[in-house]
Amino acid sequence: MAKSKLVYYLSIFIFTIFAAKYEGTNAHNHNYKHRFHPKKLFVFGDSYVDTGNTNKSLSTSWNVPYGVTFPNKPAGRFSDGRVLTDFLARFYGLKSPVPYMLRNLAGKRAVSYGTNFAFGGTGVFDTLFPGANMTVQIGFLRALLDGSHYSKRDVDTSMALVALSGNDYSTYLFRGGLFQNISAYITQVVNQLAINLRSIHHMGVRKVFVTSLQPLGCLPKVTILNSFSQCNATLNSAVKIHNLLLRQAVAKLNNETANTNGGSPAFIILDLFSSFNTTIFRDDKFVNPLKPCCMGIKDGSCGTVNSSGEKMYTVCEKPQNSIFWDTVHPTQAGWRAVYLTLQSSLSQI
Template identity: 55%
Template sequence: MEKQNLTFLVSSCCFFLLLLSEMQGVQGSSSHHHRHRHHEHRAVYGFHPKELFVFGDSYADTGNSPKNASSWEVPYGITFPGKPDGRYSDGRILTDFLAKYLGLKSPIPYRFRKYAPNRLKYGMNFAYGGTGVFNTLVNSPNMSTQIDFFQNLMDESVYKKTELEGSLSLVTVSGNDYSTYLAEGGTTQGFPSFIARVVNQIAVNLKRIHDMGVRTVAVAAIEPLGCLPEFTFLNSFKQCNATVNTVSTLHNTLLQQAVAKLNIESKDSGAFIILDLNDAFTAVLNGIDTTVKFETPILEPCCLGTTSILGCGSVDAKGEKLYTVCDNPKAAFFWDATHPTQAGWQVVFSELKSQFDRS
């Protein structure tokens, strides 16, 4: 989720919940590329991933977005690495925590692949902030194009299919398709069928990544959209928007069906797995996870625009800041209108990692 206006109201909770019950399925090597590792790799479903390949949006992007994106502006990156570096947070994000858990260095962003060839052995990050499975930003790579980039590297023998049997893929879809749908005049009546189209394409993408040789593909369920600050600011960050959360419910229900179908077809129950971001976010936001206590009202972002909820990092014509930043980002769950802080991602991943512990 990026600086796109996702502010919308779905016609009613009942409308989507009814459709939930009615919709039962988803339609429709180079010399520098050494394979030696000095890390202790964590087992995932009985194997130890040696490479991580990442596709998706800003929840996974560690530097692919262009230099005019907010992720390259102050105050992004103030916690890590101390300056903006392309991550949509004050510090580390989901990709980083997953890589560390696996005993890997965070995979290098695709745009920087030629500058650090020694990092290719850990995999690669193709995720690009603001994108979706369909076109959401002009001249930006949607997920199919990101996978094309991966295929090009395989065609160049940077990665070989036989070598990918020890790899894991992370795929994130965080809502940009839905904001774009509404911004382009999509109706609430057509929303459920569009959600099904999005999930159908996710399924196509997951299968394609697996068919390219990646052993296990982990796809993130969509977060509770109605709990993002860009919605909760309407009630002074006091509570989530239950109506908007029905979009997440429908998306995740269809995603579960799609992934189950893919596993049946692949005859491998561990080929495709869901990282339940929705449950993880909910557990933290509702105080179910008590390992960390956030001091800031949990729905309120640390970095808040003074003229717009989406204004973190913005300045006026004179270069004066049009945002405020909380005193202690470690005490806040949300960084800006749509993204968690490093501390937020850390506690979310503590909820998620149990899903990798099955072996």
Template identity: 55%
Template sequence: MDRQQQFLLYIFSCFSFLLLFSENTRVYGSSHHHHHHHHRHRHLFDFRPSKLFVFGDSYADTGNNRNSLASSWKVPYGITFPGKPAGRFSDGRVLTDFLAKSIGIKSPIPYRWRKVVGIEHWKNGMNFAYGGTGVLSTLVPEPNMTTQIDFFQDIIHEKFYSGSDLHSSVALVSVAGNDYSNYIATNGTAQGWQPFITKVVNQLVMNMKRIHGMGVKKVVVTALQPLGCLPRSTFTSSFQQCNGTENELVSFHNLLLQQAVIKLNNDTKKGSTFAILDLYDAFMAVFKNKGEKPGSSKFVNPLKPCCAGISTAYSCGSVDANGAKKYAVCDDPGAAFFWDTVHPTQEGWRAVYSALLQEL
């Protein structure tokens, strides 16, 4: 049985547990959910951030993961920007780049390159995100999020960033689901989903508090995107429909996160220090978009990846022993929402970010 089938089996066996929570989830999924949007986003940037510090995984990594297995350094990654593979898990720019641009700064330097470039490149902040990692440890070697925050702490101790630098900064915390893929890969049980999701969110909340405690004024965390809509899940329906059971698990994660962020803000003297970037709603808004909104991208088949292995045994960027391609790339990455089986294209991220801005 391959990993995908195992996953579906797990997911379906989890469904019974999820029915227990679906009452809560539905409330937040409907009017209640939207009631909190404005509360959550209104003050996302009530000041002008001068620096961006980034933690998390491949949705935010701009070049830290140099592991030889990482696809982000293989052709055809980076074909749209910067024109060659440069460490982003996409054909071009990723979430970090769009957030930096909207703040009005350059994308922060990846931590790995901090000593290679001049110190003037540190002025926009620093990116500690590392593709494949999770909130907890995953099958990808370190650094998980705790270790990434340790790196940040070391840099602060080196006194490169002053207290006022940190106070005028924003942190982006990206969580795209690697903890959950790892849970399946290590044979986690169906009964264990609920406590495991709770454990991940609790640790995530501790991480956010820790980053804020180091002096960062604003901490923005991503809600989990609809994992059931990633091509790795939709290929069983020929990329026609999302896996609703997986998305129920995602809703449980997002519900816990939402409750935690409301509590964090209530406990913080300054009100809305913590905010959620609702990738779930943004992805869904893009999938449902028929191109009516001005400037919004319409994708003909948003669930189908642009770059995929010629069979499910292969992935985007894979080659055989002789270097022959084992994958195919679509004619126009700009017309595709997903780049590979997990990551959006640059155009996909642009659409998601404009959907987020409409929420903001």
């Protein structure tokens, strides 16, 4: 019973959630001329950018049918295929960085493109999921700056992707926090996020991308309550508070670093809130955009089986026609659509 409850609760949280050529993601296919050409990508956050750090015994991302589109088998990505990390890396002509937990298996050459420190289910604070929070993830990079892995020059020519997708807020509510008091907690979360962003930059990382919070009220785990017909405006109003505070925090950080970063912003927001809304409400190639492709049966979640080995989920025939893969994570097609709306922001460096 305890194990089934754990699986259920983990499934409803936003995990912090994996290099082949694919259409529309090669940096050389764009007309953008970057002032800064990153040599490495360091990734921090949760399942929206995790490419294989999360423990196999605790995560369905290592189970069939995850990875069915890419790489044709489960690989620790919380999707049927590629996630935001993969698209952003390819935009800058980089390979997707190796997951931190797999670095020894991948070899020294693999880490030459950077390292992904993100763990599914985590946040800036400790969450219900036993992964490394963002401060710990940053500590992992600091420990690698010993010359044997990365030098100061390596970091000086690097960029970072930082994703915070809502696990702190899921944990807050699960532990009995009142929604009417969530504004004060949002302030705490964004303040800690700002501390983490500053720490990454202080280590020498030149450019730091940070995601705004996506419209949590539009995730299938929420819209299932109205048969996937509409988003929850109340929940999205709280998301807007987070994003407003984030914009203010990033503006302050850029003011602090203006004299040491050549006059260009060191911190850039990737507006997932607007990108998700554009994809959900304006991209007509997706069928029933608020409904996930992979759905759990009763208390099961995507990728789970019962004691007899029977699937406790169903999967749609064409993931490319769905924005969401499971109740919280986009499909590869969903991520690609979101990424396409972000290209102007990505070209700012």
